[in-house]
Amino acid sequence: MQILLLSRLLILCLAFASSSARPAPWVMRISCGARENVKTPPTNTLWFKDFAYTGGIFTNATRPSYISPPLKTLRYFPTSGGPENCYNIKRVPKGHYSVRVFFGLVGQPNFDNEPLFDVSVEGTQIYSLKSGWTSHDDQVFTEALVFLTDGTASICFHSTGHGDPAILSIEILQIDNNAYNFGPEWGRGTILRTAMRLTSGTGKPKFGVDYGGDPWGGDRFWNPITSFSQNFDHPRSTESSIKKASNAPNFYPQALYQTALVSTDSEPDLAYTMDVDPNRNYSIWLHFAEIDASVTDVGQRVFDVIINGDTAFKDVDIVKMSGDRYTALVLNTTVAVSGRTLTINLHPKVGSHAIVNAIEVFEIIIAEFKTLSEEVSALESLKTALGLPLRFGWNGDPCVPQQHPWSGVDCHLDSTKSKWFIDGL
Ligand SMILES: *[C@@H]1O[C@H](CO)[C@@H](O)[C@H](O)[C@H]1NC(C)=O
Numbered sequence: 001m002q003i004l005l006l007s008r009l010l011i012l013c014l015a016f017a018s019s020s021a022r023p024a025p026w027v028m029r030i031s032c033g034a035r036e037n038v039k040t041p042p043t044n045t046l047w048f049k050d051f052a053y054t055g056g057i058f059t060n061a062t063r064p065s066y067i068s069p070p071l072k073t074l075r076y077f078p079t080s081g082g083p084e085n086c087y088n089i090k091r092v093p094k095g096h097y098s099v100r101v102f103f104g105l106v107g108q109p110n111f112d113n114e115p116l117f118d119v120s121v122e123g124t125q126i127y128s129l130k131s132g133w134t135s136h137d138d139q140v141f142t143e144a145l146v147f148l149t150d151g152t153a154s155i156c157f158h159s160t161g162h163g164d165p166a167i168l169s170i171e172i173l174q175i176d177n178n179a180y181n182f183g184p185e186w187g188r189g190t191i192l193r194t195a196m197r198l199t200s201g202t203g204k205p206k207f208g209v210d211y212g213g214d215p216w217g218g219d220r221f222w223n224p225i226t227s228f229s230q231n232f233d234h235p236r237s238t239e240s241s242i243k244k245a246s247n248a249p250n251f252y253p254q255a256l257y258q259t260a261l262v263s264t265d266s267e268p269d270l271a272y273t274m275d276v277d278p279n280r281n282y283s284i285w286l287h288f289a290e291i292d293a294s295v296t297d298v299g300q301r302v303f304d305v306i307i308n309g310d311t312a313f314k315d316v317d318i319v320k321m322s323g324d325r326y327t328a329l330v331l332n333t334t335v336a337v338s339g340r341t342l343t344i345n346l347h348p349k350v351g352s353h354a355i356v357n358a359i360e361v362f363e364i365i366i367a368e369f370k371t372l373s374e375e376v377s378a379l380e381s382l383k384t385a386l387g388l389p390l391r392f393g394w395n396g397d398p399c400v401p402q403q404h405p406w407s408g409v410d411c412h413l414d415s416t417k418s419k420w421f422i423d424g425l
């Protein structure tokens with residue numbers, strides 16, 4: 001008895017030792033426009049007061065959505081300050097990060113209420129806000145997974161002539177160096193923009209912290225979906241614990257696998273369709289756990305995964321591939337999409353119903369090369385020496401994103417050096 005107790009204690013100690021051996025991820029959260037640090041409920045999250053901005057004006061904010069963090073201020077960038085505006089955050093340890101920006105709405109009457117603008121991270125354009133974004137909860141922020149290797153994080157907002165960019169918050173959350181490794185193209189040269197993250201079979205939106213997820217998971221937002229097809233499918237849930245859930249490098253919360261959608265006889269295929277930007281590559285991550293009491297063994301539920309008509313995975317048998325029931329299985333694949341929709345179809349082969357717990361879709365973006373740093377410093381000095389008016393902007397990288405070079409600057413790419421040079425002014 002005592003030996004048993006002792007050995008249990010020992011195991012407990014070891015478990016603590018190994019978990020405390022892993023340092024906490026580096027985290028920076030900024031409450032834009034705030035003059036004091038802010039802590040927000042329900043998780044008492046710390047947001048630093050506003051800093052590291054190149055310009056703009058602080059004011060009171062209206063939250064566009066109930067999923068936006070409960071912050072009261074924002075920073076907006078009127079056109080008088082130029083078209084390129086940034087946050088340049090320094091002393092960021094070299095690593096892999098989830099960078100998330102929540103957009104805001106200026107909390108004053110008579111303000112153009114839905115600004116449209118472009119967002120770049122480290123010189124690569126990751127997102128263009130879409131008309132109507134204020135009425136879609138999943139469009140009130142943008143998020144990208146990016147390697148930050150030069151000690152800084154440069155996040156810029158580019159005006160497109162549709163209102164003043166307005167930013168509620170910025171988060172820079174370290175994630176595992178190997179997170180979301182989708183294959184040979186993955187790495188420093190690519191950025192993954194989160195296009196969609198779904199948790200199926202539940203109506204509750206959840207962030208990683210709400211799930212009590214590992215902080216190395218990057219506090220992901222999971223958008224709930226209760227049906228893919230007007231209730232021809234059915235939600236399933238379990239309280240049983242799920243094996244192999246919170247593993248490195250992606251640390252998915254166990255609760256993600258405790259709900260699912262299952263198809264029915266009236267519509268055996270389980271199909272999810274979303275709008276995408278055409279002519280892009282997408283990285284798709286599918287999450288499964290056999291949590292349906294009616295499936296008890298290998299070979300009882302087998303289905304194909306068909307993406308835009310092409311078979312991505314043949315004969316998926318969750319129990320067989322994960323090793324057991326109530327065990328997480330993650331599959332990822334990369335697809336080139338030429339049209340404007342992405343359809344993921346789970347087609348039953350054995351047993352007449354398919355199941356899915358969660359889906360993640362990322363746009364794969366090729367990272368831009370940067371402008372030679374000496375040239376940037378030269379231009380910065382010029383800007384100060386000439387006392388260039390604010391409306392020039394001239395923030396961020398002079399040549400990239402290619403969609404938004406500094407006005408009056410001619411750039412060319414030296415492909416042998418993988419750097420941009422300035423040809424003339
Ligand atoms: C913001 O709101 C506070 C209190 O609600 C108010 O006192 C303050 O004047 C407002 N600031 C601006 C810039 O509108």
Ligand SMILES: *[C@@H]1O[C@H](CO)[C@@H](O)[C@H](O)[C@H]1NC(C)=O
Nearest residue numbers: 180181182183330331332333
């Ligand atoms: C994702 O898929 C690629 C290509 O099939 C594979 O090499 C890689 O190991 C997968 N990543 C994970 C984390 O499963």
Ligand SMILES: *[C@@H]1O[C@H](CO)[C@@H](O)[C@H](O)[C@H]1NC(C)=O
Nearest residue numbers: 185279280281336364365366
């Ligand atoms: C998509 O991936 C293919 C193969 O890696 C590549 O040749 C192509 O340039 C990529 N397309 C885009 C838009 O990134």
